[in-house]
Structures are given as C-alpha cells and as structure tokens.
Amino acid sequence: MNKLGRRKLKNFLALSISSLCAAAGLAILFIILYDVLKEGLKSFSIHLFISDPAPPNRGLSGGLKGAFLGQGLLTLAATVVGVPLGVLGGTFLAEYGRNSRFCRFLSRLCDMAVSIPSIVIGTFVYAILVLPLGGFNGWAGSTALAIIILPVVIRTTEEMMTMVPWTLREAAFALGAPYHKVITSIVWRASISGIFTGILLAIARIAGETAPLLFTSFNSNYFRLSFNEAVPSLTVSIYQYAASPYEEWISLAWAAALVVTILVLILNIIGRVLIKIRIGG
Amino acid sequence: MDSRDKTTDLLVVNNLNFYYGNNLALSDVSMPVKKNCITSLIGPSGCGKTTLLRCFNRMHDLYPKNRYEGQIVFDGHNILDKSQDLIKLRGRIGMVFQKPTPFPMSIFDNIAYGLRLNDISNKSVLADKVEKALKQAALWEEVKDRLKQNAAGLSGGQQQRLSIARTLAVDPEVILLDESTSALDPVSTQKIEDLLAELKYEVTIIAVTHNMQQAARISDFTALMYIGKLVEFDETETIFTKPANKMTEQYVTGRFG
Structure with a gap:
C-alpha cells in the first residue's frame, strides 16, 4: 500500500505541475489577447481602414488605409511568387529527386532556412535590392517575404506528397500514365488539402512580419500603388506608432495590432479546420 | 466447351535474371505465357x-538500381530492352x-483515367467505355447511380473491382494480378474469380496467388517458384495431380512452404 501511495502522490505531483505550466502558458496568451482586444477596441473605427494617417493632437481622426493596402499587396506579391516556386520545388524534392542524396540535403537545408531569423533575410535583401536600387522599395519588401515563405511551402509540399502511398502512384503508372500526369492528376490531388493548409499557415506567418520589411520596403505615409518606392506597412506602422509619444498614435497602433491579430488568427483557424477535415475524412 | 486455343505463346520469358541492386532475386527463369489463358x-x-x-x-x-538480364519476348520484341516505350507497354x-x-x-473519373490518357475525350464514348468496363467487372449495378461520387466511399471489394474495371477500360492484352483477392472476403473473391473466368476469352491473365485452391480453380497453367527460381511450369492439372518435381508435389499437398 505504501508503494501504491507513493505512486499516487507522484502521479498527482506530475499532473499538477504540468497542468500549472499549461495554465501559465495559456494565461499569458489570453492576457495578450485580452489586452489587445481592450486597448484595440478604443480606437477601432471605420477610419482605421479608410483614412490616411493624420498628425497627432489636431483632433483629426487618422487611419492606416495605405498601410493595410500596402501590407496586403506585399503579402500578395510574396505569395504569388513564393507559392508556385515552393510547390514546384517541393514537388521536385518529393518526386524526381526522391532518391538523390543531394535533394535530401536540400530538404534539410530548407528546414534550416525556415528558422533563419527574418531580420537576417531583411538585411540580405537590403544588400541586393535596396542599396543597388537606391532606396526602400516594395519589390525588396515582397522579395524578403517571398524568401521567408519559400522554404515553408517547399517542405510542406514535399511532406504532404511523400505521405501519398506509392501504391497509388504505381497504379497510375500501371495504366500507362507518364510521370508528370501521375504527379498532377494523382499525387497533387491526393495531397492538395494538406498543401493548401500549409500555404495558408505560411501566409499567416508572413502577413504579420515586421523585421524583414524594416530594411526593405520600410514604411510610408502615402501610397501611390507603386512598388518602386517605400510601401506603407501595417506592422512597421504599429512599431512606429507604438514607439511614438502621442496617445492617439499609440491607441491607433493597438487598433491595428488587433486587426493583424484577428486576421492571423482567422488564417490559422481555417488552416487547423482544414487539417481536421482532412484527417477526419 | 472451351473454345480457346491454348497453344499460342503470347509472352515468352527467356533466361530472365533480375537484381535488386546487387541481390539476385530471379535466377534463370524461362517459361511461356499462353494466349487467352490464366497462368x-x-x-x-x-x-x-x-x-x-x-x-x-x-x-x-x-x-x-534494379536491373534485368535476359528476355521477355512480347509480340516479337524483347520488352526488357532499354528502348522499350514503357507507357505503351503498360497500356x-x-x-x-x-x-x-x-x-x-x-x-x-477513376475508370476514365486510362482512357483520357489515351486522349479519348468524347463524352459519349467515355460514358460507353466506362459502363462496359464496370459491367465487365460486375460493379455496374452497384454504382450506376453514384458514378459522380468519390471512389473512396466504396467498400474494399467494390474498390478492388473498380481497380479491375479501370485496368479493363483501356483494353489491355494482358492483365497482371498481384494477389488481387487476398484482401477480400469470400463473396468478393467469388465475384472476381467468376469475372476472370469470363475474361480469359478476351485477355491473357497472369496471377500471383498464395491460395493454392484458387490457383487450381481458376488457372490453365501454373508455375511454382522457389528462392528466385522456377521449379516447375506445366498445365495446372498436371501440377496438382502428377507433378514431375518432388518439391512441387510437396508444396501443392501442403507438406512444405
């Protein structure tokens, strides 16, 4: 009985400590969400989306219209470039390069690239696309984001396609299908929801990035829908407004942060739901 | 009763060696495959x-790293030739x-897959061929009202008959069956065996099976293999009643293997 009692005590201790840690982690998350929600809602209005930035302390209701648009376009451009490249690259690694040591090395390299600090990518792009072109520009910003999304999409695609059983490919080959048809009509079709989920999560990741934009497209108060100059960025605006001494701006930064948080949350939730549907079905 | 001519060689295996990397997996296999027969x-x-x-x-x-040596002659050509068009061969x-x-x-779409590979896109032609293949595979009655539904929703036995129908749809001359009934219940197995008995009048069938009774029931010719070698090849009746080789006799009577 004594032994059993000790085991029960140990079990109780392990359970309470791990529960406590889980609660602490979740509590921090909820405090952040609560704070963002509370502070963000104060200045949350339609002006945030439709007005241009206004100087502080003049009683004007300024907004971040350009920043929303700019951030959206930067993310879109990065997605348009990064996703097809990533899907095709991942397809190569999973199919044509599956037996090559070099390709396995490349795929390990992608794993490492996923965890490169994004500011490093920002400074890299600064060196190749900002300095030579003479100033901050949108091309550099979207390139930096595309570089971040690329290894994520490559690896997700590769993993999802590797999960498709080989017997399915063999069955298609046995009907006389050429390899490209096997890939496009069988393997992609069988893994599309997984790849799509990975892409969504990757987009969610770059949509909230600040560091890679600081050195590349930076920020601007005006948006002329041109990528040849600095492009307004929501995340960089939050950074600048939050660091300013003006209460109006700080409050606006909270509101913008709320919107970014919610957007990223929605993308993530859609991604998770898709994963659930895929596993369930 | 049996109108088939069982003397024509459709495929001839000559001194075939096969290597997985450095491992010799088939050693000096030679045997014919008779047209319109089940082997x-x-x-x-x-x-x-x-x-x-x-x-x-x-x-x-x-x-x-897989490697063949020797010949498999089909239609006057060695299909193991490097120049063999694999897409045509598999068709x-x-x-x-x-x-x-x-x-x-x-x-x-499952059944139409192979047809579309052959650039058949005419809707009524596709529909006819799909229906014919599904009828041949004894699946038509069960699925005719839900052709647009995902094939993953079919039962295991239905899925296997779907795989057979898909293979039949492209009108192959030879069908290879790799233990195709081993994962099925007796009812589905019976349906597939009945199907094979019909099919042999049109196509040539080579079937790998673990089930000795099945080999005896369905096939015209039987080949016994052991450690990469062909032990004996003969008419099924001979193999099961008066085999030439001692090992064959032991194997088919269940005393070894």
Missing part, C-alpha cells in the same frame, strides 16, 4: 513470384494490385 504463379513468400510479375510491365523501373499489359487503389476522384 498462376505460386510459391512461398519471398520466392520471387511478385518480382517476376512486376517484370512484365517493367514496374521495377520506378526504383533505382497493353495492365496490372491490378494486392490492395485496392482507388484514385482520389469520382468513380467515373
């Missing part, structure tokens, strides 16, 4: 019967696997 390949696990089967449609080419020699392999698409 069973039997033998204990690991004897090379599936390896031999997969030589007929060059499935081994999908993996690196003429179809294969059904051990486990059902429904493609992630509708029942109709």
Whole structure:
C-alpha cells in the first residue's frame, strides 16, 4: 500500500505541475489577447481602414488605409511568387529527386532556412535590392517575404506528397500514365488539402512580419500603388506608432495590432479546420 | 466447351535474371505465357513470384538500381530492352494490385483515367467505355447511380473491382494480378474469380496467388517458384495431380512452404 501511495502522490505531483505550466502558458496568451482586444477596441473605427494617417493632437481622426493596402499587396506579391516556386520545388524534392542524396540535403537545408531569423533575410535583401536600387522599395519588401515563405511551402509540399502511398502512384503508372500526369492528376490531388493548409499557415506567418520589411520596403505615409518606392506597412506602422509619444498614435497602433491579430488568427483557424477535415475524412 | 486455343505463346520469358541492386532475386527463369489463358504463379513468400510479375510491365523501373538480364519476348520484341516505350507497354499489359487503389476522384473519373490518357475525350464514348468496363467487372449495378461520387466511399471489394474495371477500360492484352483477392472476403473473391473466368476469352491473365485452391480453380497453367527460381511450369492439372518435381508435389499437398 505504501508503494501504491507513493505512486499516487507522484502521479498527482506530475499532473499538477504540468497542468500549472499549461495554465501559465495559456494565461499569458489570453492576457495578450485580452489586452489587445481592450486597448484595440478604443480606437477601432471605420477610419482605421479608410483614412490616411493624420498628425497627432489636431483632433483629426487618422487611419492606416495605405498601410493595410500596402501590407496586403506585399503579402500578395510574396505569395504569388513564393507559392508556385515552393510547390514546384517541393514537388521536385518529393518526386524526381526522391532518391538523390543531394535533394535530401536540400530538404534539410530548407528546414534550416525556415528558422533563419527574418531580420537576417531583411538585411540580405537590403544588400541586393535596396542599396543597388537606391532606396526602400516594395519589390525588396515582397522579395524578403517571398524568401521567408519559400522554404515553408517547399517542405510542406514535399511532406504532404511523400505521405501519398506509392501504391497509388504505381497504379497510375500501371495504366500507362507518364510521370508528370501521375504527379498532377494523382499525387497533387491526393495531397492538395494538406498543401493548401500549409500555404495558408505560411501566409499567416508572413502577413504579420515586421523585421524583414524594416530594411526593405520600410514604411510610408502615402501610397501611390507603386512598388518602386517605400510601401506603407501595417506592422512597421504599429512599431512606429507604438514607439511614438502621442496617445492617439499609440491607441491607433493597438487598433491595428488587433486587426493583424484577428486576421492571423482567422488564417490559422481555417488552416487547423482544414487539417481536421482532412484527417477526419 | 472451351473454345480457346491454348497453344499460342503470347509472352515468352527467356533466361530472365533480375537484381535488386546487387541481390539476385530471379535466377534463370524461362517459361511461356499462353494466349487467352490464366497462368498462376505460386510459391512461398519471398520466392520471387511478385518480382517476376512486376517484370512484365517493367514496374521495377520506378526504383533505382534494379536491373534485368535476359528476355521477355512480347509480340516479337524483347520488352526488357532499354528502348522499350514503357507507357505503351503498360497500356497493353495492365496490372491490378494486392490492395485496392482507388484514385482520389469520382468513380467515373477513376475508370476514365486510362482512357483520357489515351486522349479519348468524347463524352459519349467515355460514358460507353466506362459502363462496359464496370459491367465487365460486375460493379455496374452497384454504382450506376453514384458514378459522380468519390471512389473512396466504396467498400474494399467494390474498390478492388473498380481497380479491375479501370485496368479493363483501356483494353489491355494482358492483365497482371498481384494477389488481387487476398484482401477480400469470400463473396468478393467469388465475384472476381467468376469475372476472370469470363475474361480469359478476351485477355491473357497472369496471377500471383498464395491460395493454392484458387490457383487450381481458376488457372490453365501454373508455375511454382522457389528462392528466385522456377521449379516447375506445366498445365495446372498436371501440377496438382502428377507433378514431375518432388518439391512441387510437396508444396501443392501442403507438406512444405
């Protein structure tokens, strides 16, 4: 009985400590969400989306219209470039390069690239696309984001396609299908929801990035829908407004942060739901 | 009763060796495959019967370092030739696997897959061929009202008959069966055996099976393999009643293997 009692005590201790840690982690998350929600809602209005930035302390209701648009376009451009490249690259690694040591090395390299600090990518792009072109520009910003999304999409695609059983490919080959048809009509079709989920999560990741934009497209108060100059960025605006001494701006930064948080949350939730549907079905 | 001529060689295997990397998996196999007959390949696990089967449609080419030596003559050509067009070959020699392999698409699209590969896109032609193949595979009655539904929703036995229908749809001359009924219940197995008995009048069938009774029931010729070698090839009746080889007799009577 004594032994059993000790085991029960140990079990109780392990359970309470791990529960406590889980609660602490979740509590921090909820405090952040609560704070963002509370502070963000104060200045949350339609002006945030439709007005241009206004100087502080003049009683004007300024907004971040350009920043929303700019951030959206930067993310879109990065997605348009990064996703097809990533899907095709991942397809190569999973199919044509599956037996090559070099390709396995490349795929390990992608794993490492996923965890490169994004500011490093920002400074890299600064060196190749900002300095030579003479100033901050949108091309550099979207390139930096595309570089971040690329290894994520490559690896997700590769993993999802590797999960498709080989017997399915063999069955298609046995009907006389050429390899490209096997890939496009069988393997992609069988893994599309997984790849799509990975892409969504990757987009969610770059949509909230600040560091890679600081050195590349930076920020601007005006948006002329041109990528040849600095492009307004929501995340960089939050950074600048939050660091300013003006209460109006700080409050606006909270509101913008709320919107970014919610957007990223929605993308993530859609991604998770898709994963659930895929596993369930 | 049996109107078939069982004397024409459709395929001839001559001194075939096959290597997985450096491992010799088939050693000096020679046997004919008679046209419009069912040939069973039997033998204990690991004897090379599936390896031999997969030589007929060059499935081994999908993996690196596999190597053939010798000949499989089909229509006057050695299909093991490097210059052999594998897409054409696999169009003429179809294969059904051990486990059902429904493609992630509708029942109709599954059957039409091979037809579309051959650039058949006319809707009524496709519909006719799909219906014919499904009827041949004894699946039509069960699925005719849900052709647009995903094939993954079918039962295991239905999925296997779907795989057979998909293979039949492209009108192959030879069908390779790799233990195609081993994962099925007796009712589905019966349906597929009945189907094979019909099909042999139109196509040539090579079947790998672990089930000795099945080999005896369905096949005209039987080959016994053991450790990569062909032990004996003869008419099924001879193999099961008066085999020439002692090992064959032991194997078919269940005293070894």
